Amino acid sequence: MKQPAAGFTNFELTREFFHLPPGLTYLDGNSLGPLPRKLPASINRVLAEQWGELLIGAWEQAEWMVQPFRTGDRIGDLIGAPPGTVVVGDTLSVKVYQALGAALAMNPGRRIVLTDSGNFPSDLYMAEALLKTVGEGHQLKVVPPTEVCAQLNEDVAVLMLTEVDYRTGRRHEMTTLNKIARECGVITIWDLAHSVGAIEVDVSGSNADFAVGCTYKYLNGGPGAPAFIYVSKAIIDSVESPLTGWLGHSAPFKFSPSYDPGPGIARMRIGTPPVVGLFALDVALDVWELATIGDVAQRAAELTQSFIAGVERTCPEIELASPRDPASRGSHVSFRHPEGYAIMRTLIANRVIGDFREPDIMRFGFAPLYNGDGCVSTAIQELRKAIDLKPWESECFKVRAAVT
Amino acid sequence: MKQPAAGFTNFELTREFFHLPPGLTYLDGNSLGPLPRKLPASINRVLAEQWGELLIGAWEQAEWMVQPFRTGDRIGDLIGAPPGTVVVGDTLSVKVYQALGAALAMNPGRRIVLTDSGNFPSDLYMAEALLKTVGEGHQLKVVPPTEVCAQLNEDVAVLMLTEVDYRTGRRHEMTTLNKIARECGVITIWDLAHSVGAIEVDVSGSNADFAVGCTYKYLNGGPGAPAFIYVSKAIIDSVESPLTGWLGHSAPFKFSPSYDPGPGIARMRIGTPPVVGLFALDVALDVWELATIGDVAQRAAELTQSFIAGVERTCPEIELASPRDPASRGSHVSFRHPEGYAIMRTLIANRVIGDFREPDIMRFGFAPLYNGDGCVSTAIQELRKAIDLKPWESECFKVRAAVT
Numbered sequence: 001m002k003q004p005a006a007g008f009t010n011f012e013l014t015r016e017f018f019h020l021p022p023g024l025t026y027l028d029g030n031s032l033g034p035l036p037r038k039l040p041a042s043i044n045r046v047l048a049e050q051w052g053e054l055l056i057g058a059w060e061q062a063e064w065m066v067q068p069f070r071t072g073d074r075i076g077d078l079i080g081a082p083p084g085t086v087v088v089g090d091t092l093s094v095k096v097y098q099a100l101g102a103a104l105a106m107n108p109g110r111r112i113v114l115t116d117s118g119n120f121p122s123d124l125y126m127a128e129a130l131l132k133t134v135g136e137g138h139q140l141k142v143v144p145p146t147e148v149c150a151q152l153n154e155d156v157a158v159l160m161l162t163e164v165d166y167r168t169g170r171r172h173e174m175t176t177l178n179k180i181a182r183e184c185g186v187i188t189i190w191d192l193a194h195s196v197g198a199i200e201v202d203v204s205g206s207n208a209d210f211a212v213g214c215t216y217k218y219l220n221g222g223p224g225a226p227a228f229i230y231v232s233k234a235i236i237d238s239v240e241s242p243l244t245g246w247l248g249h250s251a252p253f254k255f256s257p258s259y260d261p262g263p264g265i266a267r268m269r270i271g272t273p274p275v276v277g278l279f280a281l282d283v284a285l286d287v288w289e290l291a292t293i294g295d296v297a298q299r300a301a302e303l304t305q306s307f308i309a310g311v312e313r314t315c316p317e318i319e320l321a322s323p324r325d326p327a328s329r330g331s332h333v334s335f336r337h338p339e340g341y342a343i344m345r346t347l348i349a350n351r352v353i354g355d356f357r358e359p360d361i362m363r364f365g366f367a368p369l370y371n372g373d374g375c376v377s378t379a380i381q382e383l384r385k386a387i388d389l390k391p392w393e394s395e396c397f398k399v400r401a402a403v404t
Numbered sequence: 405m406k407q408p409a410a411g412f413t414n415f416e417l418t419r420e421f422f423h424l425p426p427g428l429t430y431l432d433g434n435s436l437g438p439l440p441r442k443l444p445a446s447i448n449r450v451l452a453e454q455w456g457e458l459l460i461g462a463w464e465q466a467e468w469m470v471q472p473f474r475t476g477d478r479i480g481d482l483i484g485a486p487p488g489t490v491v492v493g494d495t496l497s498v499k500v501y502q503a504l505g506a507a508l509a510m511n512p513g514r515r516i517v518l519t520d521s522g523n524f525p526s527d528l529y530m531a532e533a534l535l536k537t538v539g540e541g542h543q544l545k546v547v548p549p550t551e552v553c554a555q556l557n558e559d560v561a562v563l564m565l566t567e568v569d570y571r572t573g574r575r576h577e578m579t580t581l582n583k584i585a586r587e588c589g590v591i592t593i594w595d596l597a598h599s600v601g602a603i604e605v606d607v608s609g610s611n612a613d614f615a616v617g618c619t620y621k622y623l624n625g626g627p628g629a630p631a632f633i634y635v636s637k638a639i640i641d642s643v644e645s646p647l648t649g650w651l652g653h654s655a656p657f658k659f660s661p662s663y664d665p666g667p668g669i670a671r672m673r674i675g676t677p678p679v680v681g682l683f684a685l686d687v688a689l690d691v692w693e694l695a696t697i698g699d700v701a702q703r704a705a706e707l708t709q710s711f712i713a714g715v716e717r718t719c720p721e722i723e724l725a726s727p728r729d730p731a732s733r734g735s736h737v738s739f740r741h742p743e744g745y746a747i748m749r750t751l752i753a754n755r756v757i758g759d760f761r762e763p764d765i766m767r768f769g770f771a772p773l774y775n776g777d778g779c780v781s782t783a784i785q786e787l788r789k790a791i792d793l794k795p796w797e798s799e800c801f802k803v804r805a806a807v808t
Contacts (some may be wrong), residue, residue, distance in 0.1 A: 001798060019452075019456045021456075021459075021763060024459075026459060028459065028460045028723025030454075031460050032459060032460045032463075034456075035451060035452070035455045035456040039451060040447075040448045040451045041443075043447060043448075043451065044444045044447075044448065046627075047439060047443060047444045047447065047684075048423075048444050051436075051438075051626060051627060052425075052438075053422045053425055055425075055428075055432065055436060055438060055757065056432045056435050056757060056759065057752075057757075058627065059436075059627070064627060064628075068774075089495075090494065090495065090498065091493075091494065091649065091674055091676055091677075091678075092676075093647070093649035093650065093674050093675040094494065094647065094674060094675060095499055096650070097647060101412045101537065112797055113562075117661065120650075121650055121653075121660060122650035122651075123658045124648050124661060124662075124663075124677065125648040125649065125650060125653065125662075125663040126647065126648060128648065128662075128663060129502055129646055129647060129663070130537075131456060131609035132531060133505065133534075133537050133542070133646050134537055134538075134539070134644075135538070135539065136539070142661070153803060157443040167659075181491060202733060214676070214677070222451075222455060222679070222680055223462065223468060223676070223677075223679035223680070224468075224676045224677045224678035224679040224680070224682070226679075227675070241533070242531040242533055242534075242536075242537050243497070243498065243501060243530065243533060244496065244530060244532065244533040245495065245498070245526050245529065245530060246525055246526030247418050247525075247526075249525075249529065253762075254762055254784075255525045255762055256525060257521065257525060257528060258528075258529075258532075259528075259529040259532060259533070267497075267610070270495055270497050270546045271494075271496055271497040271498060271526065271625075271631070272495055272496075272618070272620065272627070272628045272631075272680050273628045273666040274495075274628040274630070274678055275626065275627035275628040276626055276627070276628070276680050276681050276684055277678050277680050278628070279680050280451075280680055301447070302739070336637070348461075353459065353460060353461075355460065355660060358657075358659055358781070363534075382773060383409055392795075395788025401749055
């Protein structure tokens with residue numbers, strides 16, 4: 001992608017790329033990014049001009065069949081993945097399963113999959129299910145995030161982590177962990193759900209083996225947008241996918257009765273690409289022609305620092321749950337309060353949109369592509385007001401909370 | 405869904421539901437159904453009014469979260485599945501894997517998965533991969549379609565078939581096979597890719613255990629539209645999915661570290677629903693408010709019979725590859741010719757769209773929702789012309805075929 005020179009991202013331009021309802025302070029792009037303004041018209045063209053006019057011919061004529069690679073390469077630009085190492089499709093949970101199955105096959109003599117309690121639950125569920133299917137005494141070892149490094153050794157088959165914790169924003173040191181993992185012969189899988197489009201990641205430079213991620217958060221691909229998977233160039237022609245769908249075949253349209261994996265990243269495809277969702281994502285990625293990930297990450301650090309400072313100054317009764325050093329976290333920050341749920345409901349009612357994660361975490365995502373200083377000050381001010389209201393004492397709130 | 409009384413489907417009305425380019429004879433709805441006219445405007449509303457205005461709140465306020473069940477119930481109406489037994493999501497290959505993993509867990513003492521050589525290759529690939537992951541001596545036994553019945557016995561764990569053969573249209577006797585399977589304690593999985601929306605299917609009445617299908621063929625859901633899975637009510641609360649994504653959890657937003665399957669069909673969800681593709685499919689299903697599946701199936705039998713008779717009369721040099729009895733086939737018919745590829749390319753160039761399947765099969769799908777008698781006569785006439793042209797002798801064709 002063509003991009004501005006580093007340091008020259010114009011955030012007023014990127015802000016204009018998105019539609020945001022007037023008066024809304026949207027700090028939940030870490031869950032679902034906002035709608036790119038031009039997206040409906042672009043999707044209309046895919047529907048009317050491609051599907052409508054070309055019908056089945058569009059797979060070739062509109063190049064639908066290769067779009068998962070093209071969009072994959074654009075995502076690759078944001079995470080340090082060279083062309084031909086990323087492909088788009090499926091949900092993140094399915095991609096986690098696929099990466100883990102392929103990784104286990106690379107370390108057949110080892111039985112332990114190491115992960116941490118900060119991993120996203122779905123990653124843990126999928127891993128548990130896969131290990132149960134594999135049998136053979138495989139074990140998912142879940143340790144606290146701080147103990148991951150100490151637990152890396154020659155018994156571990158795969159290290160599977162989410163780089164940025166979905167609750168606290170705590171960020172793992174990917175480069176260090178990959179280095180130690182490699183020394184121990186451990187295959188690495190990184191879930192970049194809360195990293196891609198938010199912070200600088202270099203999967204290739206840091207020697208990650210696999211990476212996966214979703215695209216509806218900081219990539220603004222839309223609700224349920226397809227996920228992606230990265231496989232390192234060094235192993236891409238030898239990995240064995242545990243989910244061998246026909247589009248991962250070397251010649252899908254030969255309809256051979258036996259499976260032969262496609263070249264490189266093609267083998268990580270599974271079924272028919274989700275064309276409409278894929279093009280929606282591709283349109284959303286156009287914003288990266290106006291911005292560099294370095295500028296975005298730096299600006300996010302400024303916004304989150306400013307938010308933390310402001311909240312701690314004005315709301316001393318709530319506790320920071322995120323690392324204080326911006327280099328040690330992603331693009332969202334979290335605060336704890338025993339009544340966090342009630343406070344967040346009140347904030348949302350007052351048009352400051354963050355979200356709540358059990359048991360007591362209030363999350364605020366800052367996406368500099370569309371969030372600026374105004375969002376920081378409004379959020380601080382409304383947070384103070386929401387706490388002062390003591391919404392958890394209101395009878396009305398108690399009744400509503402009991403039924404939801 | 406509200407539907408017309410049996411025998412009262414107005415095919416002029418259903419034809420109007422779709423956009424088809426003028427002058428095109430589209431006989432490939434068995435690969436990709438055409439665009440419903442109202443779909444772009446409907447999707448625009450989902451994008452602009454729901455995603456654009458409600459953002460993250462749309463998961464509840466626009467009821468995105470329950471849409472996979474609602475759309476699933478509408479598909480259920482077409483295959484004899486009661487409400488609450490079908491859910492939409494993922495690709496068909498992933499759903500095949502999920503059904504097979506769950507089915508194997510129900511028959512832990514048995515090692516054989518019985519299928520046939522008429523099954524879609526991706527189903528075979530996914531099954532092979534799953535059995536390899538399971539290990540323990542599991543075996544995929546692939547027999548000719550005619551031998552399936554004879555091979556059903558107490559050694560078989562799972563019978564996994566595609567009801568309608570993607571090449572020839574040959575249809576399995578689902579009711580008979582399910583009855584014998586049940587007597588032998590065999591769990592059944594039916595791939596309805598070429599059945600749903602084309603012929604009458606009764607998964608519940610015929611006692612199928614699992615069914616899966618795609619929605620971009622006769623359901624016209626659009627390119628890469630999400631797949632569906634059906635699980636029989638009798639087993640739905642005890643099946644164990646091998647792909648335990650967070651949305652299959654009983655309480656996804658509690659973010660519990662351990663998996664607890666959701667109630668009923670909810671446990672067959674995996675990741676975040678593909679909202680845009682899901683709504684596109686839902687709009688496409690509105691055509692079933694104008695038509696009954698019984699009327700569509702009967703009309704398809706008439707059209708395919710008329711096509712077979714016409715082709716055999718005017719093109720005696722090509723050989724019918726489909727069963728002659730309409731009750732024994734789906735909604736497409738196939739003919740063999742050693743130069744089938746060249747003939748089909750010529751037909752397509754002359755705006756009669758069928759498709760070709762290796763090694764020598766020309767497929768013609770008839771979808772009465774938008775195909776009528778005129779399509780039958782045009783296709784017969786153009787087929788005769790295409791054969792007479794002997795396109796396989798043209799130098800130009802040989803050169804082009806060599807490079808594609």
